[in-house]
Amino acid sequence: MPSVPRSSQASRALRRSQSTRITATKFECAAQAHLLAQKRRIPLATKYNVNSNVTAASTKISLPRALSRPVLGEVETSSLVGAYPDLAGIPAEYIRDRLALSRPKMRAALQAVEISISKSTLPTELGILMNEVVSFACPTHMFAVYNDAPIPVGHKRQISLFPIHDLVFGMHCTNLPTLPASRPSSSSSHTTVPVVPLRLPSPATFSLLHAYLYTQQPATLLASLARPCETDLLQLAAHANKIHGLWRNACLLGVVDAQLYDVIEASWESTIAAMQACS
Known part of the structure; x- marks a missing residue:
């Protein structure tokens, strides 16, 4: 049986090694993609707090991605x-x-x-x-x-x-x-x-709407709705509930003011993004 040159053997071994690494890399990328897909489907849940009896498994928060603007005459x-x-x-x-x-x-x-x-x-x-x-x-x-x-x-x-x-x-x-x-x-x-x-759906937030109608200052309302700096999901959820309550009151009363809804939408998007980042 004719002998194979050592150079040819080394070349074949190198190709087999490269093929193995490419296959392993593909499996690794596929596994990461599957893991990321699973994470995107996980609902928002509170992180575990050692000082609390609430765990991520027992508390889930379901919020809309966006607050639709009512069509008003x-x-x-x-x-x-x-x-x-x-x-x-x-x-x-x-x-x-x-x-x-x-x-x-x-x-x-x-x-x-x-x-x-x-x-x-x-x-x-x-x-x-x-x-x-x-x-x-x-x-x-x-x-x-x-x-x-x-x-x-x-x-x-x-x-x-x-x-x-x-x-x-x-x-x-x-x-x-x-x-x-x-x-x-x-x-x-x-x-x-x-x-x-x-x-009203949210009596606790009526004072915000009451004040805005008398001031007509969107910047002041935006400051009142500035999300907390903390990354605690429960605190962010409470803040989201505040914005949602103001929105529900405004929709129920049929408030005609485009700038009001601009502020509500901007505050909501910022808060939801922060919740997603820490969930």
């Missing part, structure tokens, strides 16, 4: 014409722009409001103590904000009171409930305004 001004006859025939967008001149006085009046309440049950009217600041732009109504979540036996439902001006909310909300007539007096030491029960 323009507000109807007819419901406000009775209280403000001069607004008849004027476009709502123009009225919103003109409100910028009155907002500083309105905000100052809201901050100076002192509520007089002596009943254990929610009345249909509430007294407001008048002073020089309040009299310049006295609120017209009092929102009693609540939700319909179940409450323990023996407990009372929590209600938060917010003084408001019908013109501000009426010009920004397409789904606002009909507000009763209100004629606050500016001459006496106190006045009464109607109480309007307002059921």
